[in-house]
Amino acid sequence: MRYTGPKAKKARRLGMAFTAKDAKVLQKRSFAPGQHGQNRVRLSEYGLQLREKQKAKANYGIMERQFSNYFRKALKQPGVTGDILLKILELRLDNAVFRMGFAETRPQARQLVSHGFFEVNGKKVNIPSYSLKVGDAIAIRQGKQKAKYVEKLKEKLKNFRPQDWVGLDAGKLSGKILTEPTPELIGNLINTQLIVEHYSRT
DSSP, X not given: OOOOSOHHHHHHHHTOOSSHHHHHHHHHOOSOSSTTTTSOOOOOHHHHHHHHHHHHHHHHTOOHHHHHHHHHHHHTSSSOHHXXXXXXXXXXXXXXXXXXXXXXXXXXXXXXXXXTOEEETTEEOOOTTOBOOTTOEEEEOGGGTTSHHHHHXXXXXXXXXXXXXXXEEGGGTEEEEOSOOOHHHHTOOSOHHHHHHHXXXX
């Protein structure tokens, strides 16, 4: 079941901001929520590994089964498994929509994709987990460009600067995957090696 509780509480518990709002909360309250939140508990090796996996799942809004499937997919590919896992997560359509500035949060991006706001390479796609590749073009569909949300978005996009691995044409309400995302390009804050170690236990 997808987590629908207070997002700031989850951010404090995991020690990671998932939205700009979370970042403000963590500046004021960097300790975990609850009666004993200010008492720092030293996590076991397993606890540290599990927390990193929980961070990744919460950050990208992914359920356990799907996350495990992504890990198995990453494991089969040549290269550093943790980096490949991140690449797979970043190349989801909902995440790319977020990275291009079409949504303020990943949950909002997921909702917009589900409601049919976007097309990939000229074809409507309403599956948030749709996997993109370098060269794919994403755009807000013509039929959705008169929506109130998009009208407000146009002004915001004028000053938005996406990460280097994605391109944005604010005037055309479109973007493109320019290169494969790497931990450096996305400013990664998740220790994927701990996630790899977590799965190696099972």
